[in-house]
Ligand SMILES: *[C@@H]1O[C@H](CO)[C@@H](O)[C@H](O)[C@H]1NC(C)=O
Ligand SMILES: *[C@@H]1O[C@H](CO)[C@@H](O)[C@H](O)[C@H]1NC(C)=O
Ligand SMILES: *[C@@H]1O[C@H](CO)[C@@H](O)[C@H](O)[C@H]1NC(C)=O
Ligand SMILES: *[C@@H]1O[C@H](CO)[C@@H](O)[C@H](O)[C@H]1NC(C)=O
Ligand SMILES: *[C@@H]1O[C@H](CO)[C@@H](O)[C@H](O)[C@H]1NC(C)=O
Ligand SMILES: *[C@@H]1O[C@H](CO)[C@@H](O)[C@H](O)[C@H]1NC(C)=O
Ligand SMILES: *[C@@H]1O[C@H](CO)[C@@H](O)[C@H](O)[C@H]1NC(C)=O
Ligand SMILES: *[C@@H]1O[C@H](CO)[C@@H](O)[C@H](O)[C@H]1NC(C)=O
């Protein structure tokens with residue numbers, strides 16, 4: 001029905017840049033940022049599409065410096081096959097909420113958004129406000145799949161139970177995929193056939209181009225990524241899509257989308273990260289920081305992560321005996337039978353640690369040795385030089401075919417005193433992505449509904465704790481970690497406990 005304009009907006013940018021709205025919005029963006037007194041972003045995406053579904057016109061998000069464009073009567077209007085059923089409708093969210101959660105497009109038939117974008121690797125972010133949009137669109141009836149660029153991002157996604165399990169009103173998901181030569185990216189929303197009156201909906205879509213091979217393995221990188229548990233290395237090729245499941249500024253404050261290096265990534269802070277620590281790590285670990293150290297990006301690109309991430313971290317404690325008595329351990333629930341990419345960010349900034357061998361520690365991923373003698377100074381060739389290291393690991397199914405299994409990350413102080421001056425370990429930042437499987441699928445099962453009354457379970461402490469996390473934290477971090485500014489606004493209006 002509604003056909004997007006044939007203008008190839010994003011292609012035309014190099015030909016007549018001063019005439020394109022995109023250029024204008026980027027230009028205004030820079031101005032606003034400048035006036036606000038912030039430093040200009042390190043990376044400026046070529047494509048920066050912010051679409052508010054079920055909305056007409058343009059809307060400025062006050063927390064963002066960008067304008068969100070409505071999909072009604074715009075070049076972004078979705079395609080739908082009217083013969084297949086009733087057309088999609090747009091509705092206001094029942095309680096007012098922030099951009100882009102305030103309106104939605106809903107349908108009991110399939111609909112497709114088509115974006116004209118250049119080839120290359122992109123972030124796709126999907127924003128859902130699983131509310132009841134009238135008696136005919138009850139929140140519990142939303143059940144749908146989302147496909148993009150040939151990948152299944154979500155399958156029979158039950159948005160209401162996902163939100164309930166995450167104890168959040170809204171859901172935010174981030175994916176990375178490579179757009180092949182077609183120069184168009186289709187994102188299709190399909191109501192599930194599992195229930196007769198199931199519907200699909202979406203509140204907002206964001207597409208942001210990313211620097212080439214930020215997370216993918218470049219053709220020039222002949223080594224590939226460390227493949228835990230394998231003799232071989234692993235290559236994250238263009239035929240793979242990624243879904244961000246955890247992203248932390250370890251030991252630091254949250255860095256929200258407008259504090260990123262220009263890609264609008266959201267980094268959770270210590271108050272979220274510490275929930276995944278084991279008891280001893282929670283008890284003993286300390287949060288060193290050095291806000292004055294001048295960073296020198298000699299080893300990695302400056303856009304890799306916000307500078308502040310490299311000036312904070314988590315390390316082991318004050319006492320050698322204690323440092324050697326436990327491992328700094330995080331336990332992340334993840335969907336099994338997928339490969340995961342872990343990116344560990346490091347930077348040495350503690351005054352006493354100045355040379356090779358000062359702080360040399362061990363890294364274990366999924367209970368397997370990832371590094372026997374990790375030495376940040378040796379790797380980065382100096383202090384204040386940020387680095388990161390990538391690892392890929394396969395997470396097999398658990399014994400009782402649970403929906404989630406534990407991915408452990410453990411740092412061990414070197415037990416051999418002749419190998420290191422300080423028996424200590426440090427981590428500054430962490431990103432974990434799920435990789436699409438051989439069926440080009442990223443979707444996992446829906447969570448179980450939260451238990452209203454906690455039953456008396458007799459279980460070993462470990463598994464009881466894990467269960468509790470599964471119910472409360474997991475989905476919050478992996479699915480629901482909304483940029484806090486937006487969340488705060490939203491919470492003001494709709495959260496009652
Ligand atoms: C992946 O795609 C990007 C652009 O989409 C291209 O620059 C890069 O060379 C490709 N990588 C490989 C390994 O083919
Ligand atoms: C979504 O999950 C909830 C909780 O399990 C359930 O009550 C609801 O019926 C599900 N919705 C659909 C459309 O299946
Ligand atoms: C995207 O969808 C449009 C409309 O349904 C279709 O014409 C086009 O071929 C699709 N493009 C790709 C790359 O799938
Ligand atoms: C921060 O790092 C600089 C450079 O290594 C050092 O001179 C300074 O003492 C450090 N400050 C703190 C608070 O650790
Ligand atoms: C960063 O490191 C390079 C290479 O060692 C050096 O030439 C440069 O002066 C350093 N810059 C700063 C700001 O320290
Ligand atoms: C380190 O901790 C151990 C065990 O708790 C304790 O015996 C020792 O006195 C502590 N050392 C220092 C220097 O605090
Ligand atoms: C730390 O983890 C490694 C590998 O799992 C294990 O061998 C070691 O005993 C652990 N150390 C402590 C103190 O728990
Ligand atoms: C993996 O390591 C964690 C702590 O590092 C431990 O609690 C867990 O039991 C280990 N699992 C297996 C299967 O060894």
Ligand SMILES: *[C@@H]1O[C@H](CO)[C@@H](O)[C@H](O)[C@H]1NC(C)=O
Pocket residue numbers: 416418419
């Ligand atoms: C460190 O000490 C151990 C014995 O505790 C010894 O086996 C090892 O060779 C020593 N390593 C170095 C580098 O001196």
Ligand SMILES: *[C@@H]1O[C@H](CO)[C@@H](O)[C@H](O)[C@H]1NC(C)=O
Pocket residue numbers: 286315316317318319320321323421422423424425
């Ligand atoms: C134990 O760890 C702390 C910080 O995590 C570090 O300052 C201290 O030097 C370590 N102790 C020893 C003896 O290496």
Ligand SMILES: *[C@@H]1O[C@H](CO)[C@@H](O)[C@H](O)[C@H]1NC(C)=O
Pocket residue numbers: 489492493
């Ligand atoms: C919270 O909601 C009230 C009433 O809708 C409004 O007046 C107030 O400005 C809101 N506060 C924030 C921080 O959004």
